Amino acid sequence: MTEDIIDLIKENVIQGRVTQDDEGLEEGMAGKPGVTELIGEAIEQGIGLSDIIKTGLTEGMETVGQKFEAEEYYIPDMLASAEAVGAAMEILEPHLAENGIEAKGKIIMATVKGDLHDIGKNIVSILLRGAGYAVKDLGNDIDPQTIVDAVKEERPQYLGLSALLTSTMMQMKDVIQALTDSGIRDQVKVIVGGAPVSEEFARSIGADGYGADGFDAVRAVESLASDKAKG
């Protein structure tokens, strides 16, 4: 029974089905339980969280990654699966500590002041959730002080900043300066991204990482996490 539910979770991650209303890729899936319903059922049955995360969610995403590499899956498929994993992790999060499972990390995401473009930031948020991170999305047009306040309150390990315009990208520098002025710069790793942003720019404003696209942003966060683990 345990294996059945975990297999179903994995299968639905591969199909990219968040809820029972999602069609997935194969015919006849609509109406059947999606990842959120299956996770609820698994918790009710007392199935181990580490099994759910490792065998259901992580292995499911690994299969999705392989399909993407083999050009069988496209970016929308990756996003759908990541969204399903993100939804699952949101349900599981309150239960992680009591089961002795350490969360991967928390990330605050924001599009900077003066910039209303949030597609890129939203896609990165979905992918990060899919990779197992807890994401707090502040939205768009967010001023530096609001970001500083959120970092103080939420105490995330990472801060992701996004900008689409050349006229707003310098706001990222202001946010980093505001973090420094508040004495919390060393508490959080800052990753920046967006169409006009480059690795060189990221370095020049003192950011810790740069994501060229959604997948690269996840890689940047994973890389910083790995550096941190190595001490």
Place this chain on the structure above:
Amino acid sequence: MPREGILVHNPYERMTKEQVRQIHHASMQILTDPGLISFNRRAAEIFASNGAEVTPVSSGDHPTWLVKIPEKLVLHALDSAPRIVKLGARNPDNALILNGEEPRVYFVTGSETNIWLDVEFPTYVKKSDPKIEIQVPEFRPRRGTVADLCQSAHVCEHLETLDGYIRTVNIQDKDITEDNKDVNKFFASLNNTTKHVMSGLTSLSQLDNVVNMARIIAGGEEELKQNPIISFITCLVKSPLQFVEDTTDTFIEVCKRGLPVVVSSSPQAGTTAPMKEAGIMAQINAEILAGITLGQLVNKGTPVLYGSVPVRARMDNLDDSYGAVETSQYNVDCSQMARYYKIPNYSTSGVCDPRTPGTQSSVERLFSDILVTLSGPQYLHCAYGLLECNSVFCLTQAVLDDAHFQMIKFFLRPARIDETEIAESLKQIREVMATPQKLYISYIRRAMRSRQISPPYPFEGDGEGDNVFALAHKRMQELLAKPVDHIDRATTARIFEEIPGLLRRQVDGLKTEG
């Protein structure tokens, strides 16, 4: 089931209904004043015996006649010419149904080029930084051979958008003569594609050999009639307004045999036709109608195509300029005239002026391919691989053309807007607006897999370099490696037994005797 081609729902038309009528009336006037000069005795006699005013102009070794065709004769011919012409195929699923009243477009190769263009990719090293190497396509022209024609038919068999095959290259091997060229070019084409095969005829003496070959492949006389796997192109009227002696004979004989035939006229605006749109349109229309009329007088009901290949002259050297904007205008107008007469239209696009593939070639061919397709001609020829105004054929270019015809066909899909689509879209919009991300991405997954979303350009490079030619060339080689459904052994043996002039090496292995 025949091939689908692409139906143009609202064909683009340049002329108003009144302008179409004006062109028709102008053409009718041309047919009686000045009329046509005929270098062909039989044509003159056929017209004379059917009420046309025929006057000898000169006698001696090369007699000529002035033929004045009354409108009544033309209108009768237009009545008896079939509205629907079937072009059969060795694989019946590849048959084409050309309906003069329906703007359903089929994409076809053409024409008969003397030059075949090989492509190689030598490596160049950057002088200032020898670590940097790039591959640049190098094009090598040479005379076409039987092997080339086979290769071209083979690749065209696998091109997704290509509906029919007009022999692309003139076979000029040492062992090809005027007397065996026709049978060899038809066999090379028929043996390497299961699509419809159309060609001109080099020698009238070979017509029956070619027709017999088609009869054997189709399975018999009646089978060939029901499934005409071959058809002919004839340029019986040379512009301006002259029935040519030999091609008119060929046309008459093809009509007698009842196989589909194109009445093709190719005036050049500025030299062999007026430069002005009204002038060239009135003349080419008169020339084609004169040919159609002759065909119907020879054999009432014989299937004919309104073959329009108008072109503008280059101003610097008076060569053809298929890349000129006016060339597309004339072709679009002809498509409209053919539809007015309800005769299937054989039209022209995709030919370009430069001799090698490149930026100019891409711009010119895509420009005319899009515009002429939008006008809804039933049989769009010259569309694949042709360069330098019909004199050069490049198979890699044909593969590139297939890619842009896929784009054109996708564009011409009918708009999917109805109550169901609207209801589904409203549901989607409301659902997405209720989510924090407000993204529609999850809804496009099924659409992608059901081919509702146009695919990316297949020859897109993965870096900053332009790898289009290299990727298209690789694709061409892949297609060449795919098997082709050749004519079966028993039929091939019978063809070689009954049809004289066929080269054994066509089936024993194609070593060029060039």
